[in-house]
Amino acid sequence: MSSKVIHAFYNDDDVLMHAVKKVKAAKYHIEEVYCPFPVHGLDKAMGLAPTRLAIMSFMYGCIGLGVAITMMNYMMIQDWPQDIGGKPSFSYLENMPAFVPIMFELTVFFAAHLMVITFYMRSKLWPFKEAENPDVRTTDDHFLMEIEIHDNEAELKELLLSTGAVEINITEK
Structure with a gap:
């Protein structure tokens, strides 16, 4: 109608x-x-x-932080331990200060990219979509x-x- x-x-x-x-x-x-x-x-x-987009951004950042911690622990401690700057290669916690920049960058990376995807899905803005303005x-x-x-x-x-x-x-x- x-x-x-x-x-x-x-x-x-x-x-x-x-x-x-x-x-x-x-x-x-x-x-x-x-x-x-x-x-x-x-x-x-x-x-x-x-809007609840800020809540989603925080959750995406936490996912990025979790991925960063898991990835660094596997790569640098379990799979291929290396002696970098005299730091022990058997403990994640003792190496964590060196991993802080990576954790920060992946947190921001995940939050930013997943927020863009969420925004496009939420607002129904797909590539090549016709404009809806009257x-x-x-x-x-x-x-x-x-x-x-x-x-x-x-x-x-x-x-x-x-x-x-x-x-x-x-x-x-």
């Missing part, structure tokens, strides 16, 4: 922020806001839940607020015009 949505265009991020707050205060549900660049505080103004101007200099219409088209138009919208379009979704 297709539904009608209203697209309100803004040409300033400050005007958009005030418009989002005014629309939320009027108890309308904003489906999406398309911006050419990140707008600080927009997620809080829209009432979006905080208007090409949202990639250049306009901001678009999308609100679903439920038999309140006239009052919603009036509200959006009062917030400083430069253009209002009604489309089928």
Whole structure:
């Protein structure tokens, strides 16, 4: 079933922020806001839940640290022990200060690369995916607020015009 949505265009991020707050205060549900660049505080103004990506980043870093410790213990202690700088080659703990840079680098490597993969999967951004933005101007200099219409088209138009919208379009979704 297709539904009608209203697209309100803004040409300033400050005007958009005030418009989002005014629309939320009027108890309308904003489906999406398309911006050419990140707008600080927009997620809080829209009432979006905080992201859990930081938790995943910490977990990926722990995985990287575990892989680093396991890899170094196997390579440097069990499989091919070497006398490097007079350090004993039979104990991981006694060699650990020399392994700290490797542990740090693999922690960052795993966290960074797995976060990129997680972000692409979570936001459904696949290679060669068609853009989903409703208007090409949202990639250049306009901001678009999308609100679903439920038999309140006239009052919603009036509200959006009062917030400083430069253009209002009604489309089928």
